[in-house]
Amino acid sequence: MKLLIIDDEKLTREGIKDSLDLEGLGITQVFLEDDGIHGLNTALDKEADIVLTDVRMPRMNGVEMAEKLLEQRPSAVIIFMSAYSDKEYLKAAIKLKAVSYVEKPLDMEELASAIQEAADSCKARSIHRAAALAHEKEQWNHLTMLLMEPEQGGLKNLDALIRELDLPISPSTWFAAVLIDCLAPVTELPEHAVSQLQGDLNTYLAKVDLAQIYHIHGDRYITIFLYSSARPRDESIYSCALFIREIMKNFCPFFISVGPVVSGAHKAHLSYKEAEEYLKTGFFHEYGTILTYREGNEVFRPPSDVMMDFTFALTNRQEEKALALAKQLFTSVKPSQMLLPSHVRDIYYRYLSKLDEIGLSSYVSLWQKEGLDSESIWEGVTGCTILQELHNLLCAKLRLYFERLRQGSRENPVVFQVKEYIHKNYAVPSLSVPDVSQYVHLSSSYVCTIFKNETGQTLNQYLTDYRIKMSKQLLSDPRYKIADISSKVGYSDGNYYSKTFKKLVGLSPSEYREKMLS
Template sequence: MKLLIADDEKLTREGIRDRLDLQGLGISGVFLADDGVHGLETALKESPDIVLTDIRMPRMNGVQMAEQILSANPGTVIIFMSAYSDKEYLKAAIKLKAVSYVEKPLDMEELKQALGEAVETRRTMSTHLAASRSHEKEQLGHLTLLLTEPEPESLDEAGELIGSLGLPINSSTCFSALLLDSQTPVTLLPENRMDEVRDSFSSMLADRGIGQMYFIRADRYIIIFLYSDARQEEKLIHDCAAFLSKQLNEISRFFVSVGPVVSGMERAHISYMEAKEHLKESFFHEYGFILDKDTANAPFHPPADVLLEFSMALAEKQEDQALKLAGQLYQSFVPNDVLGPSQVKDIYYKYLSKLDEHGMNNYISLWQKEGLNTESIWEGVMGCATLKELHDLLCAKTRQFFEQLEDSQGENPVVFQIKEFIQQNYAAPSLSVPDVSEHVHLSPSYVCTVFKNETGQTLNQYLTDYRIKMSKQFLSDPRYKIADISSKVGYSDGNYYSKAFKKIVGLSPSEYREKML
């Protein structure tokens, strides 16, 4: 909480600041002013919660200063310091409804009590103001939702809300809908940054004579209605959307679509429905792109079918050619009414599956198959919200394929198959050397010899190390009980698991978890 002390006597204002335990009262910021003019300037700049001011000051007296401060910040609590002869000034102060005062010469205990009461008053006012704003925000959100619906009963309820909120909306008011699609749940976005965006956007709209209301749907979509008396140019609405999009995409990934300007609240839902239709084209564009009526569908052309050539480039180890073909595929997609996101994802799934097939043929694993967060081709594809992200995924996996291909030229295929089998079956307590040898179609003795020569570990040592490595990942997640983790990593005996863990790690599972968490 902030306090402004205004008094033309230096000893008085500094004495109050230095002698009173203002921190103990909950006051963390203190500003000093030597007259009413400086006091007003400071108040307008710093927005103090409490103003303690002398009544008689040069250039501008305390009552005049308080009047202007309250005009700018009605929630400010004013305390006057007055002598007995200042009764006429106090009458003016009472008209301001600022009747709290302390008499001079000052009694520090009396002043401390007055400031304590002012702090509580300000807190109570802040609580009431926050509750009032929250209620108004809820009503505006409900009004926004009602305007998306064409039913007469919704419009009747919207009219009542407009009246109770005192909004300058009538039958000729013009509306335009903005629809924002956040790729991160709205509740997870940084609140302070989102408040900054809202305030700057509101300020920009106010300068143009435009009001706004909004509603958050499904923790993903933000529906905004812009409204004004005059019919705004489509370009101005587009510029407003671009301003908002630029700010939002510095925080997270957003798409913004814009509906047309319509006249009358009974037509507001038309603008919203068109914005909703435009948003369907977001998959084919990058984040921050403004989707509106000018985002026209192009004539349909079948996408480039270069799967065979892509496969040949992989087989012939031609990285540049494979990436070039991936680029041709990407460039061949354009927004149209025939191919939607699901069909495009199906096509990319085929290319990534072909890439994975070449990877396995070369004993390369492109997808994480171990740990708590395993990956799959389909999960990778479905995690892409845009065509650009799909293209980036295919290119990244293609580069990974060639990097691992170069790094694994001397790798023994048998060892690769053994490790893959263990990674997929380590949780089975019965997993044994004969199981591994049967999988690779080789004798147990040959499997053990090859594995030891290639890795420096016996098969059983590798299996134990792998199980302990996996259990460490489970232990780092408090949702898993230690008693359950042993069975998850292939140990039917919890005591044996604890001994094996401590032998390798040097700590018991519970000690390791304590250090991790």
């Protein structure tokens, strides 16, 4: 709590500060000023909660200062001090609802009591204000929910809320819904992002004779109902969406959708539902696109099926042809917004799987399968939010495949098969060199020799390293017990697993987990 002491006598204001147990009174910051003008500026600038002010001061007396302060900061609590038993000042103090009026020379116990009373008053006001704000916020949220989807009997509730919030909304008020899909949790945006959006938008809307009702839900979607007494032009609503886009582009990837203009609060949900449908097409567009009604009936055309030619281009090492076919697939899918994103992801998964299959047959691995950075095709596909990212993923993997072929960076076929077998079977406690040798149809001594020559590790060293890497990944998830992790990575003896882990990592599994999760 902040206390401002105003007195034209330096010894008085500093003496008060030094004599009182301000910390015990709940005061965390103290400011000192020498007259009413300086006091007013500091009270407003520092947002003082309690103002202890002398009455008689040069330039501006305490009563005048308090009057001006309370006009701009009505929550401030005033305590007057005076060396004179002046009834007029006392009347003014009562009129301003000052908490207390103490006479000079000051009695420190009396002053401490007055400040304690002021602090209690501040706390009570703060609690009351917080409760009022919470209630008002709840009302606004309820209002927005009713505008989005009227509940049974909700139209009466909607009208009642509009009256209670004293909004200039009548049956003839026009509405348009604007939805923002933030592709990052709203709670993870910079602290000022949401307040800036709401404040700047309010300023902009005032210039175009529009108002807003604003709501965040699902920690992802921001719904804004624009409304006006006169029917706004569609261009005006779209301009608002452009204004929002300029603000949002600084904070996160997003889409904006705009519903049609409708008449009456009871029909606002129709605009919202339309905007919600437009938002579903965001997958087929670039981030930041404003999605709205599109004229004309779309004719469904199935995506190009170029799998046979794609396979031929890969097996015959025709890079430009493979990339051209990927572009053909992309352009055939992009305008077809009658497809579901899940369907498109399935299509791209099939093409990436075919690429992976042919890569493995050439002993080229395109997906990192070891340690904490391990990947999978499906994770890559589901990690793409828009179609363009899926296309970029396919093209990137194609280029990587052909680049590795050109560089001759293919692994030795035997080593490649050995690693693949270990990656699939590392969790089997009995996995041994003979098992691996039998899989590649070669003798154990030959497999061990060639693996050591190619990798610099013995086969058992590689298996141990891989098991420990995979156990690190499991240790980063607190849902798994350490005893269970050891068996999941192929260790039947938990103590042996712990010793091996500490030898390689320098920490015990429990110490490693604590470090990871701290």
